[in-house]
Amino acid sequence: MSLDDRLTEELAEIAAAGLTRRRRVLASPCGRIAIVDGRELLNFASNDYLGLAGNAEIAAALADGARQWGAGSGASHLVSGHLEPHDALETDIAAFTGFARTLTFSTGYLANLAVTPTLAGRGAAVFADKLNHASLIDAMQLAKANGAEVQRYPHHDLATLERQLAASSATTKLIVSDTVFSMDGDLAPLPQLLQLAERFDAWLVLDDAHGFGVLGAQGRGSLAHFNLPAARRILLMGTLGKAAGVGGAFVAGSATAIEYLLQKGRSYIFTTAAPPAIACALRRSLQIIAGGDALRAALFANIARLRDGMGGLPWRLLPSATAIQPLIVGDNAAAVALSTALWERGLWAPAIRPPTVPAGTARLRLSLSGAHTTADIDQLLAALRELA
Numbered sequence: 001m002s003l004d005d006r007l008t009e010e011l012a013e014i015a016a017a018g019l020t021r022r023r024r025v026l027a028s029p030c031g032r033i034a035i036v037d038g039r040e041l042l043n044f045a046s047n048d049y050l051g052l053a054g055n056a057e058i059a060a061a062l063a064d065g066a067r068q069w070g071a072g073s074g075a076s077h078l079v080s081g082h083l084e085p086h087d088a089l090e091t092d093i094a095a096f097t098g099f100a101r102t103l104t105f106s107t108g109y110l111a112n113l114a115v116t117p118t119l120a121g122r123g124a125a126v127f128a129d130k131l132n133h134a135s136l137i138d139a140m141q142l143a144k145a146n147g148a149e150v151q152r153y154p155h156h157d158l159a160t161l162e163r164q165l166a167a168s169s170a171t172t173k174l175i176v177s178d179t180v181f182s183m184d185g186d187l188a189p190l191p192q193l194l195q196l197a198e199r200f201d202a203w204l205v206l207d208d209a210h211g212f213g214v215l216g217a218q219g220r221g222s223l224a225h226f227n228l229p230a231a232r233r234i235l236l237m238g239t240l241g242k243a244a245g246v247g248g249a250f251v252a253g254s255a256t257a258i259e260y261l262l263q264k265g266r267s268y269i270f271t272t273a274a275p276p277a278i279a280c281a282l283r284r285s286l287q288i289i290a291g292g293d294a295l296r297a298a299l300f301a302n303i304a305r306l307r308d309g310m311g312g313l314p315w316r317l318l319p320s321a322t323a324i325q326p327l328i329v330g331d332n333a334a335a336v337a338l339s340t341a342l343w344e345r346g347l348w349a350p351a352i353r354p355p356t357v358p359a360g361t362a363r364l365r366l367s368l369s370g371a372h373t374t375a376d377i378d379q380l381l382a383a384l385r386e387l388a
């Protein structure tokens with residue numbers, strides 16, 4: 001069978017299982033309204049939790065940055081692509097998160113790939129929550145290929161994690177977790193994870209993609225939410241394309257850990273630095289996040305309004321206090337049908353199916369934003385009531 005025939009066969013199998021993924025082309029910028037195929041839809045599908053993707057001041061900082069610094073960085077950070085805006089952004093993020101030092105990356109995926117496999121090779125052990133994001137799972141597989149032993153513990157199961165840590169004789173131990181789980185919206189028990197890390201002398205590698213900008217005082221993230229310090233044994237990854245509204249990511253940690261990643265992190269070293277204008281936009285975004293209590297208050301009011309309004313509906317929302325509000329449907333086809341029916345009513349609420357989530361838990365991933373109005377939330381609830 002030729003390669004092309006094999007791929008055609010596999011694509012047909014994906015289609016037969018109802019799992020073909022489809023991209024929608026937006027004819028509008030990211031915002032609370034999306035225009036698709038000439039239709040206006042209320043957008044509950046983006047991770048733009050504070051509505052900053054369309055913020056005019058950030059867009060102006062991007063344009064000014066491009067005028068001053070050009071379109072591209074021209075090289076990787078370690079060659080000649082590390083420009084003043086990149087450096088200044090690292091300093092800003094360090095000050096904002098309270099960590100000694102940070103590195104920035106073009107995407108969160110690349111940032112995650114830099115941390116776990118670089119810190120954990122032969123003689124090391126990685127302990128990961130089963131529901132971690134795909135990029136953390138891929139990072140874990142790379143660590144395994146580098147000789148690390150990897151173990152996954154059931155979601156939130158601290159007793160199993162403790163047993164695994166106690167039984168491990170690895171010289172380097174890494175506990176790796178999402179802070180806000182991307183498909184469930186729930187928070188990892190960070191205080192307990194930090195205690196275990198201290199007790200077993202492990203690093204704690206945290207992915208705050210969905211907490212940064214949203215949770216904690218001034219949106220400083222999940223550690224701030226729990227009043228936890230920027231401890232030396234923590235490496236914090238935060239993405240900058242979600243609440244921050246632009247793109248990219250950072251890793252924050254101790255000066256030594258960050259210097260080590262700079263020297264050895266392959267996905268930091270062997271890739272072109274993001275355009276410097278992106279860093280200019282992100283510096284402005286950070287200021288807006290820090291002063292963005294009103295945006296966060298609007299987001300949390302929307303979350304409460306949605307959850308309060310679900311009473312009497314046949315679907316349940318998972319217990320999430322974050323912008324990610326998963327409405328569990330169960331059956332794959334039923335989740336798609338509900339998403340389609342909402343779409344027909346002008347509401348974009350994507351269905352998420354296996355393998356992204358466990359079998360039997362297909363869901364609508366409702367993603368709320370501080371840019372949504374109360375009328376937007378009411379419109380969603382009214383449509384759900386009609387379809388119940």
Ligand SMILES: Cc1ncc(COP(=O)(O)O)c(C=O)c1O
Nearest residue numbers: 107108109133135182207209239
């Ligand atoms: C938990 C989590 N980590 C990492 C990423 C990857 O970040 P990026 O989109 O910047 O590559 C995402 C989403 O994309 C995510 O949800």
